[in-house]
Each structure stands twice: as structure tokens, then as C-alpha cells.
Amino acid sequence: MQEIRCPKCNEVFQVDDSGYSQIVQQVRDKEFEKEAARRAEELEKAKNSELKILEMEYEKKLESALSEKSDDITDKEKRITELEARLESMESEKQLAVANAVSEREKRFNEESSKAQKAISDKESLIKQLELQLQQAQSLQQAAIDKVSSENALAIAKKDNEINELNSKLQSKDNEAELRCRAIEEKYAIELKNKDELIEQYKDFKARLSTKMVGETLEQHCLTQFNSLRMSAFPNAYFEKDNDARSGSKGDFIFRESSEDGIEFISIMFEMKNEMDTTATKHKNEDFFKELDKDRREKKCEYAVLVSLLESDSELYNAGITDVSYAYEKMYVVRPQCFIPIITILRNAAMNTLSYKEELEKVRNENIDITMFEQNITTFKEGFARNYDLASRKFNDAITEIDKSITHLTKIKENLISSENNLRLANKKADALTIKSLTKNNPTMQKKFAELKGE
Numbered sequence: 001m002q003e004i005r006c007p008k009c010n011e012v013f014q015v016d017d018s019g020y021s022q023i024v025q026q027v028r029d030k031e032f033e034k035e036a037a038r039r040a041e042e043l044e045k046a047k048n049s050e051l052k053i054l055e056m057e058y059e060k061k062l063e064s065a066l067s068e069k070s071d072d073i074t075d076k077e078k079r080i081t082e083l084e085a086r087l088e089s090m091e092s093e094k095q096l097a098v099a100n101a102v103s104e105r106e107k108r109f110n111e112e113s114s115k116a117q118k119a120i121s122d123k124e125s126l127i128k129q130l131e132l133q134l135q136q137a138q139s140l141q142q143a144a145i146d147k148v149s150s151e152n153a154l155a156i157a158k159k160d161n162e163i164n165e166l167n168s169k170l171q172s173k174d175n176e177a178e179l180r181c182r183a184i185e186e187k188y189a190i191e192l193k194n195k196d197e198l199i200e201q202y203k204d205f206k207a208r209l210s211t212k213m214v215g216e217t218l219e220q221h222c223l224t225q226f227n228s229l230r231m232s233a234f235p236n237a238y239f240e241k242d243n244d245a246r247s248g249s250k251g252d253f254i255f256r257e258s259s260e261d262g263i264e265f266i267s268i269m270f271e272m273k274n275e276m277d278t279t280a281t282k283h284k285n286e287d288f289f290k291e292l293d294k295d296r297r298e299k300k301c302e303y304a305v306l307v308s309l310l311e312s313d314s315e316l317y318n319a320g321i322t323d324v325s326y327a328y329e330k331m332y333v334v335r336p337q338c339f340i341p342i343i344t345i346l347r348n349a350a351m352n353t354l355s356y357k358e359e360l361e362k363v364r365n366e367n368i369d370i371t372m373f374e375q376n377i378t379t380f381k382e383g384f385a386r387n388y389d390l391a392s393r394k395f396n397d398a399i400t401e402i403d404k405s406i407t408h409l410t411k412i413k414e415n416l417i418s419s420e421n422n423l424r425l426a427n428k429k430a431d432a433l434t435i436k437s438l439t440k441n442n443p444t445m446q447k448k449f450a451e452l453k454g455e
Contacts, residue, residue, distance in 0.1 A: 040384060047377055061359075069356045076349050083345070087320050108191070115184075133166060218274040219252055222307060222339050229340060234347075242269070242299065251295040255343060259354055266350035268343065269301040273308045285310050285317060285333050286324075293328040303346055304331040307339055321345070 226239050238256040253270040271292045275283060285308050296304040311317055321342055322333040334342050 040388075051374075065356060065359050069353070072352055072356065076352060079349075090320075218272045218307065218309065218336065221336060222253070222270070222272060225336075225340055226343075233344070242295070244299070247294075247298050249291055249295060251292065251299070254299060254301065256301075257347065257350075263354070265354045266303075266347050267301040268303045268305055268346060269296040269299055271295070271304075271306050273306060273310055275310060283310055286327070289324065289328050289331065293331060296331075302330060302350075304328070305342055306331070306333045307336055308333055309336065 223239075226234075230237070230239070234257065236257060239253060242251040242254050244250055251269045252272045255266070255268040255270065256264060257266050258264045269292065271288060273283070273285070273288060285306060288306060288308075292304050292306055295301075308317065316322060317333055317335065320335070321338050324331050324333055332342060
């Protein structure tokens with residue numbers, strides 16, 4: 001038995017060992033509940049402080065990464081501007097070379113024409129001289145005839161021979177001059193034809209430079225070009241046909257390249273378009289922009305490139321690499337000779353952002369770690385709350401049992417008090433019990449006790 005003192009009335013009552021153990025366990029559960037609540041509050045404060053620190057560090061890293069990325073984008077824009085300036089310079093140099101060639105041809109033609117004109121003028125002056133000589137000879141002949149009619153017949157005949165010789169020389173000179181003129185005309189006709197052919201070649205040079213399409217399609221040509229440089233320039237790249245037509249359409253080729261850590265830093269959707277020169281209905285490049293942009297987005301590619309031989313006379317597309325991002329985001333139109341250069345330019349630009357992508361991937365992984373940490377905390381809180389709920393219910397059940405025990409003990413106390421009163425009264429009655437009181441009003445017992453007393 002254990003004694004328990006009531007804190008209100010200071011009365012001491014006894015309970016058995018099992019009841020005492022239950023009361024002690026209830027008190028311990030209550031203290032544990034207080035300690036658990038205090039520890040939960042401390043853990044919550046620690047978690048909030050750690051989360052604030054992590055948020056501040058993440059914001060600092062993100063601001064730094066964004067700043068560096070902004071600087072890199074600025075550098076990339078400067079480089080693109082320089083490349084555009086170089087392309088414009090190359091185009092102007094090409095046009096200047098064509099203009100110089102044409103002007104040189106025209107200059108040579110003018111020089112030859114001036115020579116021909118000079119030869120013709122020389123021929124005319126020679127004819128005039130011969131005519132003058134003929135007139136002089138005729139005047140001399142007439143004078144000789146007038147002076148001597150018969151004596152100078154031989155001289156006149158001689159003069160006639162000389163005149164005939166001069167006429168034959170004049171005729172040969174005329175024939176020679178005519179032949180020279182014809183030769184000069186034929187020569188310059190050939191040169192003019194060559195000049196026209198050269199101009200046509202320069203015009204066609206812009207659209208079909210370095211493209212050999214005899215016996216192969218444009219797609220096969222681009223695939224051959226890439227495969228010739230695959231192992232040397234793009235050993236880790238993926239360049240294959242797009243065979244996924246689940247969305248109803250597909251591009252021609254997809255180019256992807258990743259770093260050694262498996263982070264993809266460049267992806268390009270390619271579309272190749274060509275048509276015969278004799279095709280009646282001519283397509284335009286912009287007719288294929290919308291479908292190409294759709295394929296790029298569905299296949300999750302960063303860039304879209306249209307390799308085209310359409311609109312061969314367009315100065316816009318013949319300039320080289322044409323940026324059409326004003327119509328569709330990150331889209332370019334190139335001629336076949338710029339197929340490898342556009343891959344190289346976009347790849348080099350993406351390589352500059354690889355470090356930032358790796359940093360962002362690292363931050364993303366850190367965010368995943370933070371999320372896992374928060375999930376673990378949430379799991380702990382849920383488990384702790386579940387255990388707390390179970391403990392709380394057990395605590396309430398224990399309180400109920402304690403109340404029942406207190407009620408039962410109170411009844412026991414009342415019974416004990418009543419028993420004590422009865423024992424007190426019994427003791428009082430026992431103390432009041434005497435021979436005299438027992439024999440009072442009992443003559444028989446008085447007689448017996450008197451006999452015993454007499455003996």
C-alpha cells in the first residue's frame with residue numbers, strides 16, 4: 001500500500017500498488033507531453049531559421065547566376081553584331097568584286113571599241129588621202145593631156161597603171177579594214193556574251209555556292225556534309241532523322257549535344273526545302289515557318305533552322321544566315337553552304353552558357369534537396385502529430401481513469417470515514433459496557449453475579 005496526500009484537503013489516503021503505478025505513469029506522460037511540445041517548438045524554430053538561411057543563400061546564388069548570364073548574353077549579342085557586320089562586309093566585298101569585274105570588262109570593251117574606232121578613222125583618212133591623190137593624179141593627167149595630147153600618151157598610160165595600182169591598193173585596204181572590223185565585232189560579241197554569262201554565274205553563285213545536288217537530294221547532301229565532320233567536330237553529338245510523327249507532322253533532322261555530365265546545352269530542329277527550277281507553283285520560305293516552329297516546340301528543341309533553296313533570287317536569303325526571330329522565336333533560314341556554319345555558331349554560343357546551365361542544374365538539385373528536407377520535416381511533423389494525437393488520447397483516457405479512481409477513492413474514503421465513526425461508536429459503546437450495565441434490569445444475572453461474588 002502507498003500513501004497519497006491530497007493537495008487540497010491535506011488528507012492522507014492509501015492506494016494499492018497498481019493504482020499508484022497508474023497515477024505515476026499518468027504524471028510521467030504529462031511531463032513527457034510538455035517536454036515533447038517544447039522540443040517540437042524548438043525544432044520548428046530551428047527549421048524556420050534554417051529555411052530562411054537557405055532562402056537567402058539561394059536568392060544570392062540566383063542573383064549572381066542571373067547577373068553572369070546577363071553579362072554573357074550581352075557578350076553574345078556583341079559577338080552576333082560583329083558577325084553580322086562581318087557578313088555585311090563580306091557581302092559588300094563580294095558585290096564590289098562583281099562590280100570591279102564588270103567595270104574591268106566594260107573598260108576593256110571600251111578600249112577595244114576605241115581602237116576599232118581609231119582603225120576605222122585611220123581607214124577613212126587613208127581613203128581620203130587616196131582620193132586626194134586620185135584627184136591630184138586626175139588633175140595631172142588632165143593637165144598633161146591639155147599640154148601634150150600625143151607626146152605624153154605613154155606617160156598617161158603609165159599614170160593609168162599607177163592609178164589602177166592605187167585603186168587596187170585602196171580596194172585591198174578597204175577589204176582589210178572591213179575584215180578587221182568584223183574580227184573586232186566578233187571578238188567583242190564573244191566578250192559581251194562571256195560577260196553576260198559571268199554576271200549570270202555571279203547571280204547564281206549566291207544561291208548555289210558549293211552545293212552539288214546532282215544525283216542526290218538536299219537532305220542527303222546535308223547528311224553527307226555533317227557525317228564528313230561528325231567525328232572531328234561533333235564526336236558527342238546526336239544528328240538523326242526525325243521519325244516521330246505522332247503529332248501529325250515531323251521535321252527532317254534533329255541535332256542535340258550534351259556535356260559530359262549529361263546536361264543538354266544545344267538542340268536544333270532542321271527542315272530542308274528544295275524545288276525544281278521548272279516547278280510551276282513556286283513556294284516561299286515563310287510558308288514553312290509555322291509548321292517548323294510547331295515541330296520545334298513539340299520535340300522540345302531550342303532552335304529551328306530552315307535549310308532552303310527556295311526564292312533563289314531573294315537578296316534577303318542569299319545574304320547567308322537570315323534571322324527570322326521577328327516572326328518565330330529562335331528561327332533561322334540558311335542556304336546549304338551555311339548548314340555547317342549555323343550549327344557551329346549556335347553550338348559555340350550555347351557552349352558559353354554551359355557553365356550557367358550546370359550552375360542552374362546544381363541549384364535545381366539543391367532545391368530538390370531542400371524540398372526533400374521539407375518533405376522529411378513534413379513527414380516527421382505528421383508522424384509526430386499522429387503520435388501526439390495518440391498520446392493525447394491516451395492522456396485523456398488516463399485523466400478519465402484518474403477521475404474514476406479519484407471518485408472510487410473518494411467513495412472508499414467516505415466508507416473508511418463511516419467505518420471509523422462506526423468503530424469509534426463501537427469503541428465508545430465497548431468502553432461504556434460494564435457488569436453493572438449488563439445486569440441492570442436483569443435479576444437473574446444480578447443473582448448469579450452476587451453468588452459469584454459471595455463465593
